[in-house]
Amino acid sequence: MTMLIFGVLLWSVVHLFPILLPTVRAGLVDRMGEGPYKGLFTLLIVLSLVLIVFGWRAAGEAGYIGDIYDEDWTRHLTHLLLLFSIILFGAAKAPSRIRRIIRNPMLTGMVLWSVGHLLVNNDQRSLVLFGGMLIWAVISILGSNRRDGVYVPPAVKSWGTEIRIVLISCVVYGVLIVAHPYFTGMEAMDLSAVWELF
Structure with a gap:
């Protein structure tokens, strides 16, 4: 379940960063450059999706499935x-x-x-x-x-x-x-x- 939770958090934080902190994002782009920033953004999103997919399957195998x-x-x-x-x-x-x-x-x-x-x-x-x-x-x-x-x-x-x-x-x-x-x-x-x- 930890992997799934971390994946969802990473997805959320990376997407919310430019929305909630646009000036910080602009400063980061100035320092890194537009290309490297987009590359890092994409890498983190892909990583979050990998964590979500494998975390979802691992949680099921660990038995974290119960009717609520x-x-x-x-x-x-x-x-x-x-x-x-x-x-x-x-x-x-x-x-x-x-x-x-x-x-x-x-x-x-x-x-x-x-x-x-x-x-x-x-x-x-x-x-x-x-x-x-x-x-x-x-x-x-x-x-x-x-x-x-x-x-x-x-x-x-x-x-x-x-x-x-x-x-x-x-x-x-x-x-x-x-x-x-x-x-x-x-x-x-x-x-x-x-x-x-x-």
Whole structure:
């Protein structure tokens, strides 16, 4: 569990650093240079992801899995929240109508992703990972809004961007459902029941 906790903390601290301490970040970039700073940032993020993945698996093997609350009724809601979260991830950089409504689509998507996973994962390691990511995302939203000031929504043209985002997000969602057992060790959906519908 220690590895997982450290991974979540490292991810959060590295991402929150430029949001909560922009002047310190600017000074560090001046001393190191933009390239080395981005390289160090990327290295620390990769390290945090490695710690999270291996920490997640190690916590499961160590037996840190025990029901804390009943989650049977939440599965359908979770799948809906996760689909919305992927759509928001896709809308984060595009000049879409979604960004005219939601200032921080990627972080808002992370909130939905975290809440969705907490609804169906009621063990200690899930509370550490998804609860930690939820707290990080909320702090990041509040901190970036304060840092960036008044929000100016992007200009939008046709509905093509939104349609493309939704279609690509549905494909990505399907791929993640199939791949989920391979990188987490847990099925996201009973695919055998889905195949029976056809």
